[in-house]
Amino acid sequence: MTDENAQSRRRLLELAGVTASVGGLAALAGCASGTSDDAEGDDGDDSSSDDGTGDGDGKKDDTEESKSDEEDEKPKSDGPDRPVLFVHGGMGSATQFESQAMRFTSNGYPQEYLAAYEYDSLAFEEIQADVIAGVHERVERLLAETGADGVDVLAHSLGTQVLQSYLADPDRAESVANYVNIDGREADSPPGGVPTLALWALGNEDAEIGGAKNEFFEQGHVEVATSEEAFGAIYEFLTDDPPETTQIEPEPADEVTVSGRALVFPDNVGLEGATLEVYAINPKTGAREETVATQTIKDDGRWGPLEVDGTDHHEFVVRECNGVSSHVYRQPELRSNGFVRLLVGEPGGLTDELVDRGPDHTALVINRDKEWWADQGDASDELLIDETSVLTDATAPLEDGIVTPMVFDAGEDGETDVTQPVPAFQALPFLTGINTHIPAADPPDDVVSVTGVSRDGDGLERTVKVPNRPSDEHRMTVHLPDHEQTR
Template identity: 45%
Template sequence: MGITRRTLISTAALAATTAGLATPAEAGGRKTRPVIFIHGSAGSAMQFRTQAKRLASNGYPIDTIEAHEYDSPNIATILAAVYAGLDDRITRLLAATGADRVDLIAHSLGTFVTQGYLTSSPERAARVAHYVNLDGRPAAALPAGVPTLAIWGEGDPARAVTGATNVYFPDQSHTQTVSSVESFREIYRFLQGREPRTDRVVAQRTAYISGRAVLFPSNAGVTGAKLEVYPVSPRTGRRLGRKPAHIRPIGADGTFTRVPLQPHARYEFALIRDGQATHHFYFEPFRRSDSFVRLLTSRPGEGIGALVDTSDRHTALTFQRQKEWWGDQGDHLWINGTNILNSANAPRAKRVIGVFAFDDGSDGVTDLTAPIPEIFAVTFMTGMDVFIPAAQRRLGTVPIVVKSRGGGFTHLPVPNWRSSTHRVSIEIDDH
């Protein structure tokens, strides 16, 4: 997308990077190292879902690709614990795989965390073969000498990690640099020393889905919950049966174990907690196994969810996409036939990845002339005052159509659950 500028900072840096690449046997695809993704502010494993599946489509075992998640709003007070947890994760992965080292990939605030980790001790740096710095912190030298690829999106073109391979995508936004196919190609070449066999998410006969239910943005695990998985109609979004196809308990850290799904079908993930609204999550077809699914939620009266007005009369929807919504430059999101994105509520400069659509004030009126201020004030988020009639006697359907800039149309209808007793989140693919 757009112009790519690739900069090799110095001959010495090139030599250092080449020395750190995989051995010829690994470059031939016979070996891979474990990959650990470290997210940015208010992030989670979700930002790396697509890239993990692209890596798996090129032969990486999915159980050797992990995310190191942490409470980003409190990083200043927990940094030592985050480092210790990363130590344990690396030790476990090296023992399980027999690999000599791991590869680290970090985004935004995660680059601050990772650069600090690498420079904190020679022993830590010695266990890392490669480091990928995604649109984050510049540096005056390679972090602890570890071979580094730095990918930069829109913004100051002078940003760089000195000594690294610096690649620039000026037409990509902050989160898009994590999920884009262009970034994937650069990452794969850097880690493996060759072109990927494919840059697509290759479908499997059965997709095994696992992940965590977490409180946003702390990434603390949801407790006292269970997960119900229902096949849904691609035409209406409604359940195809009364009973769930799968039920999984939610563990103490929010984890749920593997669920076998058909790769081209659509499903509802219903998070059930006693005394709380059922939280329904809808995804596009998974295509292949995915261990990075995150069900982002909150406790009643806490977080951004507390800003959403609810009633028996309207449905409230939350949309996520790990590629920014540009309401002023080609992205469209139609709900019941109305495009809710515009230059006021989703300008490119806002870098929106989360969209809240609900009847602000519960007055039955849609007003898209300005965003809902208290949600628009949250980083990466926007809110729209959209009246979406809810089910009264029988559950109906909310038609949802997405047109991504430079792409085609996606239809993702969902049921019109009452917002008084139900929450609805929809994950839109970033590719």
């Protein structure tokens, strides 16, 4: 990690009231000195972030070379025979493309035609030129691999700044057939003259890209990148035909494979040399029932593909050579998925510095790529830890755009207080800290129940049960889908 990157992290931690040494931050990846660069694989994904505002603030990108309305624009190219590249936003990764990728394959797209470019968004100001160069390399490689006449690019939030800068170069713009600008930068005209669809979320009702097709959704900033409704608009724009389905079509349970990357959050650095263990677990207890696979993670964080039973719950364990064990719990997979991200918070890292850890209590990260809203009356989301409802008007209001609640015993005093967020998290985008005491033991002697109820799910409860592992030795994440489908 460069000095500039370490300083970016220190600045953000200081905003949250945390003091951390540059030396400690430089050790984010433990003994794993992986990269955030793109590599070969099923999803062909690569590697950056925004300031958490989503860049949907009505500002035009100062780096874009403006085109007048009179200039010729490229004719729109249609058809599912082109690859699709996703570029994420601030604090993001390819996990925001996971559901949409499965919708694309449900409509006949080959898995190898879907890719993501991942980068370190907190260091974006320092590495912007490298990010744009990385996108260009990925576009060129997709063209070479597929023989297509162009790449369709989807960019979200900060990713729209990346793409609008990228498309300002006419030679680079020639390689992009269509562009989808998701709740990010405005522009006077379609960037680079490329046919453009602009999707906007709540708070950006009046935003637009001149000369483009603009659509507004009453959805959150992250939700508009991952939702079924957005997919329908994206697919029809890219192909000139509506999709056969906007659902994720389940595959036979015995035909499901998964693959992805294990990455430091939010740096998107691959955990080179770490060991991945995958277990089928008992959905009622979280206990391990069968070892599915054990692999050494590659230098870019890539792992898989693995054959899994699509009816099983799974625990993914990333064991690093610095002694850190990270556990990611996932519900049954609907279909093959090349964009599974195992996001790890490293000791001394951005999120780890803010979480109180100890041998007597469990800490949980709950991730869903759709905002949690708790202040919308009957149209609110719910999140229960055992019998405690931890989302409130204060911890997850609509205006805060919370995607990832972090539940832990703040102050290690054995008390629970969900009436207000943990103060240190209030300076950070997309995250909220919720003070909840969950007793732990080593070895575990109890089960923690995590239940999410979506505002759009007609009462559907998604429950994941995990052992009460102590937070000083185990980093635990529960991943809940951003859609409402089940097997």
